[in-house]
Amino acid sequence: MTAVAASIPPQWYLLLATAVFCIGLFGVLTRNDALYFLMSVELMMNAANINFVAFALYYGDLTGQVFALFVIALAAAEVAIGIGIILVLYRNFGVTDVTVPTEMRW
């Protein structure tokens, strides 16, 4: 398994990560629903994770993998908070559309 993974040149991992990140970014920029937002952000974070793991493999260094673990833990926390925010949003505005609440603008 490791050998297979290591035999793939790192560019491909980078390409994959870029693709996932861009998908996530596209989601954030185009969707208005907060839940989609959350999912898209998750995608972008995991794109970073792919990079971490890929480079860890490439350099034979475990630090990247440790970082990926941290990010996953962080993402879990983020989802918890994010969903909390969305719930409050829904309670206050009746929608999960992020363009509706504009209380914090000038």
Place this chain on the structure above:
Amino acid sequence: MIDVFSYVPAIVLLPFFSFLVALGVGKHLPKGGAFGGIAATAGSFLLSLWVLATVAGGEAANRTLYTWADAGGIGPTDIELSFGILIDPLSALMLVIVTLVALLVHVFSLGYMNDEGETGLPRYYAGLGLFSASMLGFVVADNLLMAFMFFELVGLCSYLLIGFHFREPGPPSAAKKAFLVTRFGDYFFLIGVVAVLATFGTAQFAGEGSFPALAEAALNGSGSVAWTPGGVELQTWLTVVGLLVLGGVVGKSAQFPLHTWLPDAMEGPTPVSALIHAATMVAAGVYLVARMYGFYALSPTALAIIAFIGGFTALFAATMGLVKDELKQVLAYSTISQYGYMMLALGAGGYVAAVFHLTTHAFFKALLFLGAGAVIIAMHHNEDMWDMGGLKSKMPVTYYTFLAGSLALAGIFPFAGFWSKDEILYEALVHGLNDPLLLGGYLMGLLAVPVTAFYTFRMVFLTFHGEPRSATARDPEPVRWNVKGPLTVLGVLAVVTGFINMVPVQKVLGVEGIDLLHLWLDNHWGGIDGLSSHHYADIGPYSSGYLVGGEVGTVLVGAAVSLGLALGGLLVAWRLYNVPSPTEHTAKLGGIKDVLYNNYYLDELQVWLAYRTEDVAGGANTFDQGIIDGVVNGVSSVSLFGGSRVRRLQSGVVSQYATLLTLGLVALLLALGVSGGWFL
């Protein structure tokens, strides 16, 4: 041996203490502090007499008493600024005049102010005390700076006293005008003081290192001055400095064109007018020129200008006195005119003549004002001469003393004014025969003689002769001893003062020693070197020319002409106004009457100037608020406006933030990439 000169400061300080006492506890004193003032001025008068006697005994003093500020003898402007006393024949004489008049005015005020039930008497007596103190400080000053300081204080006191009746609209306005106009003159005086200090490093009047002595030495090449402005010749610069100081003189002595404050100053209580006109403020200007005459004598141009201003003012003011209806107004213009004579004398090299006229004028003008004050008391403060008439029989003391003063003012033989005015005209004539500009001054002075006699006796006849023209004139209020006493003293003085200096008699009859004032001011009995009339004549630019008959002939012709003109003026006045019910003859003057009545519209001109200054100030204010502050507020508005635009980025829409974030990141990457050369 008691050193009397160490008591000279007391002459100044006594009235100052009376000022403090009147101001502090005057309310609780009888007569509002009047007795304090009388005691103080009497003390000063006695001390002054003692000083005069000591000076006559051949002593003089030139002492620095107090260092006001000092540069410490180091640095580029090492100038010591100090106070001191200079007691020589001139200042000793002036001390006596000032203290005497001040004393009499204090006494007279008992009648004019206390008996008339005026309020604010402590303030009045405080003002009188400070006024006397300031003037006396000015008289004894040993340097120009000290003189300037007390000169200004005199201005302050005149403000306070002219504006004494501050609850009425007129007096505060007149007070303001008096202070402002004289301040305008003092502005030049101040430059002059600073220039003297800068040029000579000292402002002392007398002694080896005094500025007139230094200037004299520098001009004849035996010395040099500390500083002159680059590129200006010494002679020119000295003239400029002299003229700058003269600015203050013109202001205070009410010479053309800064004379306009003086007639307005009649708003003050009449005793104050007497003090201002006879012995203090107005006299200060002329006294200053006499004090530093050693400096002016060095500059022919300055002298000529002084003479011309003086002669012109003498005539100019006299013409305005012709048509006035109010007693004090006539006197006011006569004051301006008489000080013009003194300036003419100073400019013409007649130092003694000027001091002589200053002396005689002090007495007869104080007399006339106090007499006018007595008439005003009698008339219940109505000053219009057309409401008077026939007061001669009702108030004989006032009438005869007033008449003596009028004869002196008109220059009728043998009253005081005749002698002094004659000497002025004589000096102007003999020196003017070699100097056309001076001769012009002389002619104007001569022309003013009949005019003076005319308006003086118009005033006398309208006030005292004929039939009473109003109810109050038929039944005037009686005056008491405190009015009659000062009048009598001054009446006597107005008759006899002339005899201290009978130069014409001496020249014609050859009797030696009756020109007392000449001898006095020539340090005959002692004095300070360099401050004698002889010295001034030596350094002055004038030489004498004579008419037919040499000196004696000129004296006789001059005296005869001026006396004849004076009598002529008197006779015209007699014909026109010494009738039971006189009428105004001014209508015959036609348009000239309006011009004279409105003082040649000079007041209007000055008011116009004041308004234009206010306009400029208003313009400056608009500029300041609009442009300068506008820029400041503009910066703030631009910032606020910019902020209000930029903050629209904060739309509250999270997606837009994300978009901006992304675009920003991309732009940053691109910029870094381009500058890092990734795409090459």
Place this chain on the structure above:
Amino acid sequence: MMIEALIGFTFVAALLVLLAPDEWAGRLAFAFSLLPFAGALYLWSGFDGAGNALTGGDIAYATQIEWLEVGGRTVSWFVGVDGISLPLVVLTTFLVPLAIVSAWTPIDARQSQFYGLMLFMEANLLGVFTALDFFLWFVFWEAVLVPMYFLIGVWGGPRRKYAAIKFFVYTNAASLLMFIGFMSLTFALGDTQSFALPEITQAIASGGLETWFGISPDRIAMIAFVAMFAGFAVKVPIVPVHTWLPDAHVEAPTPVSVLLAGVLLKMGTYALLRFNFTMLPDQASALAVPIAAIAVISVIYGAMLALAQKDLKRIVAYSSVSSMGYVILGLVVFTEYGVGGATFQMVAHGLISGLMFMAVGVIYNATHTRMVGDMSGMADRMPVAVGILVAGAFGYMGLPLMAGFAGEFFIFVGSFSAPALPYAPLFTALAMFGIVIVAGYLLSAMQSTLFGPFELETDYEVGPAPFHDVAPLAVLLVAIIVLGVAPDIFFEMIRDAALPVVEGVTING
């Protein structure tokens, strides 16, 4: 340790007053403020300084303790006084108690905070005048703005917010400019390892400026001079950066105006003297003509503006601009009488403008209007207060034997023949014309408000001012006269400290 005690006590007093109940905060603050004054008098009595603190003279009551290190330079707690700063310290401690008493009548809300801020400001002002380390000085300099902002913004008139913000932003922006100027100097002084002002001054005087970032020492000095001049000019204020002043004065309550005109403006001229004219005399001398021109314009223009005003406070405010012009003229001529007179004029103007603002405040307390057209004949109702106001006004006009004349006259004597300033006589004569205009507007304003028949529309009886309103006026008037009769009280030490400044300049041509 005296100066530390002085400043420290004032801070503590500020704190205590802040915590005191409103009812007796005013009395307490007055009692506390007498102690700094006594301390200042003690400093004065034992003053043993000589020469100028910055140029290596003996500094009295000096303490120098290392504090921290910033960018390789030591910052120290370095305080001390010389002949220039001591009179200003005395002035500050003298004016504050009087200002506090003058606040008793008009300040009727949040008294403890008001008086606490007043004392807090006094402490910082004392710091400004005694600090000899730039860092320390700058902390005090900026800290003065804070209480002032609140004093105007909370207790001020109807447009107080505008005035307070304008004051704060304007002077703070100017501080920034000044800070940049001074910092560029220190950066170019490579060898100097501290922010101590004497060290920096002496390093510059001995040619310690180096090329920095390719800019030549001369140019750096000139840039620093201009930046600092512009910065301090706002504080003074000099035309054309003066417009915050009338707004601040008009809106500020009386006691705050007293301190603003009496002491805060002097911070600007004091700093100009210390930084621009003592540290960089040659640059000042090179720019003598434009600076003198600005000074003369300030005098005349300020006076003309005062002439156009209808609000008594605005009149006095603009005339402050005019008076400060004299100070600048005195500084730029580099003569003993000039620099000494300028310093003397700072003290004299502090007293006189304080008196004027206080007197106007007393009238305002009774009339609730300051507009010239709204009242007349006030002398009838409040004779003592009006009498002192008239005396003060004459002091402002430069009446001899009052402090203002001494200051102005020294400046004129010093500047008329000054070798450092081309066309000096002309500049001096022009500036002197201010004494005519000042007489014009003060006399006109007095005539229409104080004299004539009494007129004022009120629904209550206008009576004489209470004793505690008039007493500070009388005290100030006495001080002004004493200083005018015997200017040597201060002038002797000022002159001693001013001389090294004068000697520091090289006169070209």
